[in-house]
Amino acid sequence: MLVVLAVFSLFVGKYPLSMRELLAGNELHWRVFLTLRVSRTVVGVLGGFALGIAGFVFQTVFRNPLASPDIIGVSSGASAGAAAGILFGAGLGITTGWLGFSWVTAFAFAGALLSVILAMALSMIDRNGRNSTIVLAGIAVHSLAQTVLMCLKLTADPEKELASIEYWIMGSLNGINSHSILGNMILCMICVGAVFLLHRQIILLSMEEGEARMLGVNAGKLRLLLLLLATLMVSCVVSLSGLISFVGLVTPHLARMLTKNSRASTMFLGGIFGGCLLTFSDILARSVAKTELPVSIFTGIIGAPFLIYLIVRGRQKI
Secondary structure, three states: HHHHHHHHHHOOOOOOOOOOHHHHHOHHHHHHHHHHHHHHHHHHHHHHHHHHHHHHHHHHHHHOOOOOOOOOOOOHHHHHHHHHHHHHHHHHHHHHHHHHHHHHHHHHHHHHHHHHHHHHHHOOOOOOOHHOOOOHHHHHHHHHHHHHHHHHHHHHOOOOOOHHHHHHOOOOOOOOOOOHHHHHHHHHHHHHHHHHOOHHHHHHHOOOOHHHHHOOOOOHHHHHHHHHHHHHHHHHHHHOOOOOOOOHHHHHHHHHHHHHHOOOHHHHHHHHHHHHHHHHHHHHOOOOOOOOOOOHHHHHHHHHHHEEEEEOOOOOOO
């Protein structure tokens, strides 16, 4: 499914491409294909894969089915950080090229990491250790990040930075090109590889902390490391695409429904579903209307009902 969607994504868009023209060596077709379509498809596939893996990590580490990058405020924190990076970068003259994208990625990671730390600190206030606390803390962090984002928008230049910030909020793969993705995707895949190397420890963290320690796992340090890796993955994607909702929430659950377990193969399948969901949503975003729509509209159409289903199904546990 993912391969079919990726191939289809290469040829769908406002500028129609055809295999005949590519094989004939049409220079314009090849330029659009290599510069725009390939890079956009790569982010759809690998970015969605990373969001699915990150969602699996958050749900396992926090032992909560509703924990995901957007629910606990990581995505909104990364968006606020990216917006701050855009404003400060414009002031310093760092707006384009590899340095500009690295600058925005660094700010996005800082905002996401701050959101995780704040959500964890708020959840620790609850001495009963209920799993629902991290979700409530995430909602508070999300609201705070949105407030910061609104303040940044008020200080932005309406003709320059404000348009870029609105781009992050809506979430779209429209502005992605081959010059902007290389460093982000390499860093993102390094983090994904590190998470798979730690897959056994991730499963152990799904147990109670006392049981994990009896099995020789330093739960505190391992949890921090995994959260850093997952947060950096989300930051790399968000700094390119903007705020993408529900991918990290829905896809790990779909994988568990099929495999009935939480092994490394389930985590991998969750990543595959994440790539499918983001790529399919991006195809719809550029094909169902005359103007391109935000990707989050379509991920939200799928994810919001699924979130309601999870709440109804687990109302006695959450």
